[in-house]
Amino acid sequence: MENWEDDQSPVMSNVNFGNTGNSWKSESQPNGFKNISNDDEEGSWKNGGSGFGAQGGNMGRSFRGGDGGFKSFNSGNDENGNKVDGGCSWRGGKDGFRGRGGRGRGGRGRGGGFRNSLNSEGDENDNDEGFKSDCFGRGGRGGRGGRGASHQVTDGEGTRHFGGGSRKDDDEEEGKENDRTAGPKVTYVPPPPPEEENSIFAHYATGINFDKYDDILVDVSGSNPPSAIMTFEEAHLCETLNRNVARAGYVKPTPVQKYGIPIISAGRDLMACAQTGSGKTAAFLLPILQRLMSDGAAASKFSEVQEPEVIIVAPTRELINQIYLEARKFAYGTCVRPVVVYGGISTGYTVQEVLKGCNVLCGTPGRLLDIIGRGKVGLSKVRYLVLDEADRMLDMGFETDMRKLVGSPGMPPKEQRQTLMFSATYPEDIQRLAADFLKEDYLFLVVGVVGGACSDIEQHIIQVTKYLKREQLLEMLKTTGNERTMVFVETKRSADFIATFLCQEKVPTTSIHGDREQREREKALSDFRTGKCPVLVATSVAARGLDIEHVQHVVNFDLPKSIEEYVHRIGRTGRCGNTGRAVSFFDPEPDTPLARSLVKVLSGAQQEVPSWLEEIAFSAHGTTGFNPHGKVFASTDTRRGGSFMKNPAPQPAALSNVAGADEDDWE
Numbered sequence: 001m002e003n004w005e006d007d008q009s010p011v012m013s014n015v016n017f018g019n020t021g022n023s024w025k026s027e028s029q030p031n032g033f034k035n036i037s038n039d040d041e042e043g044s045w046k047n048g049g050s051g052f053g054a055q056g057g058n059m060g061r062s063f064r065g066g067d068g069g070f071k072s073f074n075s076g077n078d079e080n081g082n083k084v085d086g087g088c089s090w091r092g093g094k095d096g097f098r099g100r101g102g103r104g105r106g107g108r109g110r111g112g113g114f115r116n117s118l119n120s121e122g123d124e125n126d127n128d129e130g131f132k133s134d135c136f137g138r139g140g141r142g143g144r145g146g147r148g149a150s151h152q153v154t155d156g157e158g159t160r161h162f163g164g165g166s167r168k169d170d171d172e173e174e175g176k177e178n179d180r181t182a183g184p185k186v187t188y189v190p191p192p193p194p195e196e197e198n199s200i201f202a203h204y205a206t207g208i209n210f211d212k213y214d215d216i217l218v219d220v221s222g223s224n225p226p227s228a229i230m231t232f233e234e235a236h237l238c239e240t241l242n243r244n245v246a247r248a249g250y251v252k253p254t255p256v257q258k259y260g261i262p263i264i265s266a267g268r269d270l271m272a273c274a275q276t277g278s279g280k281t282a283a284f285l286l287p288i289l290q291r292l293m294s295d296g297a298a299a300s301k302f303s304e305v306q307e308p309e310v311i312i313v314a315p316t317r318e319l320i321n322q323i324y325l326e327a328r329k330f331a332y333g334t335c336v337r338p339v340v341v342y343g344g345i346s347t348g349y350t351v352q353e354v355l356k357g358c359n360v361l362c363g364t365p366g367r368l369l370d371i372i373g374r375g376k377v378g379l380s381k382v383r384y385l386v387l388d389e390a391d392r393m394l395d396m397g398f399e400t401d402m403r404k405l406v407g408s409p410g411m412p413p414k415e416q417r418q419t420l421m422f423s424a425t426y427p428e429d430i431q432r433l434a435a436d437f438l439k440e441d442y443l444f445l446v447v448g449v450v451g452g453a454c455s456d457i458e459q460h461i462i463q464v465t466k467y468l469k470r471e472q473l474l475e476m477l478k479t480t481g482n483e484r485t486m487v488f489v490e491t492k493r494s495a496d497f498i499a500t501f502l503c504q505e506k507v508p509t510t511s512i513h514g515d516r517e518q519r520e521r522e523k524a525l526s527d528f529r530t531g532k533c534p535v536l537v538a539t540s541v542a543a544r545g546l547d548i549e550h551v552q553h554v555v556n557f558d559l560p561k562s563i564e565e566y567v568h569r570i571g572r573t574g575r576c577g578n579t580g581r582a583v584s585f586f587d588p589e590p591d592t593p594l595a596r597s598l599v600k601v602l603s604g605a606q607q608e609v610p611s612w613l614e615e616i617a618f619s620a621h622g623t624t625g626f627n628p629h630g631k632v633f634a635s636t637d638t639r640r641g642g643s644f645m646k647n648p649a650p651q652p653a654a655l656s657n658v659a660g661a662d663e664d665d666w667e
Ligand SMILES: Nc1ncnc2c1ncn2[C@@H]1O[C@H](COP(=O)(O)OP(=O)(O)OP(=O)(O)O)[C@@H](O)[C@H]1O
Pocket: 203, 204, 206, 249, 250, 251, 252, 253, 254, 257, 274, 275, 276, 277, 278, 279, 280, 281, 282, 423, 424, 544, 545, 546, 547, 571, 575, 576
C-alpha cells in the first residue's frame, strides 16, 4: 500500500458538543429523526400563520428547549464500508457527555424528543459557548467552542474521541478546503454517483420566464468576438453530446451559452458574467467536451500519473461535486472521464479514482493542490483551466492557491492554455486581478449587468432587530409549508442554533456549514433535496452555485457583509426561468453599510425598495461608500474603465440603476 493511502481507523468525532452544560441520558432510538419528521402529528408545523413580511411577535431573548432525548446516531457501515450514522439516537448511557456549562439558562422543555443541551439566553451571538446540535444527523467533528474536557463515547464498535476544547473561528464560513493542514485522517468515502441513466439525466423544468432570457442585453467586449449561436445545433456538438444535451432537457441555449459556447470553441479566453441560475455550467462544459471529443481524448487507466486536459476549480465541496455530476452527465457514453477531488473525503479513495483515468479534473483548491503535490496528476496536457465562481476563487481566500495552481510544475503558461472564468458577480478589483490569469485579448461577456440579481426573484427586505429574528422566521416558515427554504446565517454556530430552534418548533430542518463533517454535509443536502427536511439552515458555504430543485424561498436571517454574497445567496431560488422569493432581515445596526448596494440591487432587478431602506442608504452615503468592503460593482469590462468609464457601453434602461450604475445614479 502506498504511503498516501489513508489508514482505515474508525471515523472520529461523531458527536460534537462544544460545551454543554448538561450531561444527559437517553434511551437509544435507532433511526430517530422522529421528532423532526412530518409524521409527528403533534408537531405539525404547517399551521397557517401570518404572511411574509409580517412583523415578528414578541419572542424576546429566550426560546424553549425541548425535552426529548438528544439525537445522535448509531454507527454502522454503509455499502462503502463507511461508518454511517444510523439515525438520531445516541447510546450514551454510560458515557454521558459532560462539558463545562455555558452561561445562561437551559431551555425549558416541551415534548418533541429533542433535548436542547445548549445553554443560551437566546442570543447566539452573545454566547461564547458553542454547541453542536443534531436534530438533523450528527454533530460535526470535534467539540467547538467549549472549554470542556475531551469526551469519549463508546459505541458498539469501539471508542470514539471528541475533542471538547478546540475552537475554530466561528465568525465566517471558511468556504475553503485546506486539506493540507494537520488534522485527523479522513476516511469518508462518498456514495458512488448514480449509474442509472434516469438519475444521471434527472433535471427540473425550466420556468415560465425562461424565454425572457432572450430579452436580456448582452455585451461582449474585447477584440474580434465570434458570433453568437441561436440554437444548440449551431454549436456543432457531436452526436453523443447532442443526445446528452437533449436528455438533460435543454431545448435552447441560454444567453450565456449562446455567447459563451462559440467564444470557447474559438479558443478564446473568457471572463463571463451572467445572473445566477442561467446556465453558466453548461456554457463551459459543452464546448470543452466537444473539443476533447474531436481530439479523441480518452481516459487511460494504465498510467500512474494522470494528465487531465481540463481542470475545473470551485470554492466549495458541494459545488464542485455538482459540476462534476454535470460533466459526467454531458460526457455520458463518451470516453471522456471526469473525476472530482475535494476535502473531507478519503485521500486514498480520491487518488484511486484519479488513477482510474482522468480527463476532466474537478476540484476544490486545497485537495487539488494536494493531489498535484503527490505527483499523481501531471499538468502538462492541461488546455483548459476553468474557475467557476471566479471572483471568489480570486479573492483573498483563494488567490494564493490559484497562483500556486497556475505556477505548479508543468502547468502550461496562460498563453498556452485557455482560461475561462464564470460568475454572477465581478467586483472591479477582482476583474483587474483576473487579468493576470488570462491572455491579453480575453473576451469579457456580460449578460445583463455585472453583479445584478436575477429579476425572477421577488426580493423583500424586512427591518427587524436581532432579538425578533427567530420569531419572525418561524412565522414565515409556518406559511411556507413543505416548500424548500434556505435560511442563511452568518456563523456556523448560528446555523446550529437556528436549526436546533426550528427542530424544536417542529420544523423539519437540517443544516450545512464548514464545521460539519462531509458525510453530514452531504446528508443534509440530500435531505433537503428530497424534501425530508424542507428547511436548510446554511452559512455562506452554500451561497454559491448550488442548484437545487424546488427552492422557492431564501431567507437571509443575517444579511451578508458583501452585496456579491447577497446576490449569490438569493440566487439559490428563481433559477432557470423559475420564480422564487427572497426575504432578508435587515437589522440596522450591523446592516447599514449594505444599505446602498441593496437599494441598487433591488431597483436594478425592478423590485420595490422600502422607503426606510432608501433613507438608511441615503444617510449612510458618504460614510460607508457604496460597498462595505470598498469594492464596487463594475458596470462592464474594467478595461473600458469599469464603473468610472467616460463612455459606458449602452445599458438597458431598466437596468441602468442596478449595481453596475455609477454610485450617484440612484440619488
Ligand atoms: N439551456 C438550458 N435549458 C434548460 N435548462 C438549462 C439550460 N441551461 C442550464 N439549464 C439548467 O439550469 C439550471 C441552472 O444552471 P447552472 O447551475 O449552470 O446555473 P449558473 O448560471 O451556473 O448559476 P450560479 O450562478 O448560481 O452558479 C441547471 O439545473 C441547469 O441544468
